[in-house]
Amino acid sequence: MTIKPLVLLPDPILRQQSQPVERFDAELDRFVEDMLETMYDAPGIGLAAIQVGEPRRLLVIDIAGKDEEKNPQVFINPEIVATGDGVSVYEEGCLSIPDYYADVERPDTITVRHLGRDGKEHTTEADGLLATCLQHEIDHLNGVLFIDHISKLKRDMVVRKFTKLARQRVTA
Numbered sequence: 736m737t738i739k740p741l742v743l744l745p746d747p748i749l750r751q752q753s754q755p756v757e758r759f760d761a762e763l764d765r766f767v768e769d770m771l772e773t774m775y776d777a778p779g780i781g782l783a784a785i786q787v788g789e790p791r792r793l794l795v796i797d798i799a800g801k802d803e804e805k806n807p808q809v810f811i812n813p814e815i816v817a818t819g820d821g822v823s824v825y826e827e828g829c830l831s832i833p834d835y836y837a838d839v840e841r842p843d844t845i846t847v848r849h850l851g852r853d854g855k856e857h858t859t860e861a862d863g864l865l866a867t868c869l870q871h872e873i874d875h876l877n878g879v880l881f882i883d884h885i886s887k888l889k890r891d892m893v894v895r896k897f898t899k900l901a902r903q904r905v906t907a
């Protein structure tokens with residue numbers, strides 16, 4: 736298993752549309768293992784393939800608490816097929832935008848149709864943190880970041896800060 740380097744804001748890769756996964760083979764299995772390892776190492780509770788530079792419609796999530804057993808979940812070609820009427824607000828962060836957090840309002844319940852690692856179809860009803868996390872990660876597959884859900888003023892500030900940081904990384 737390999738820990739993959741994370742793609743950071745403002746890398747334009749993060750704005751790419753990811754493509755559906757079509758092959759369910761040993762390579763995909765290895766990739767899923769690498770994704771999980773990378774997420775746990777970060778550590779984070781969710782990671783989309785595009786965040787390691789791979790435009791595939793695939794994401795991993797584990798929202799288990801610190802003292803709970805690991806609960807890795809893999810969502811391939813996920814699609815939101817229904818959303819609830821209520822909204823919830825969570826303070827979100829993103830492994831591609833380290834150390835920045837902001838409140839985001841999203842539907843509080845969703846139904847997601849997706850494939851598992853075995854290529855079989857599943858339906859997941861999510862609420863609470865899982866609903867928010869899934870929406871955040873599915874956004875990534877469409878080139879959308881959580882900062883797109885906050886005010887333009889705040890977003891511009893974050894992008895400026897990370898653009899400056901990226902420049903420092905290149906010249907350091």
Ligand code: NI
Pocket residue numbers: 828829830831871872875
């Ligand atoms: Ni993210």
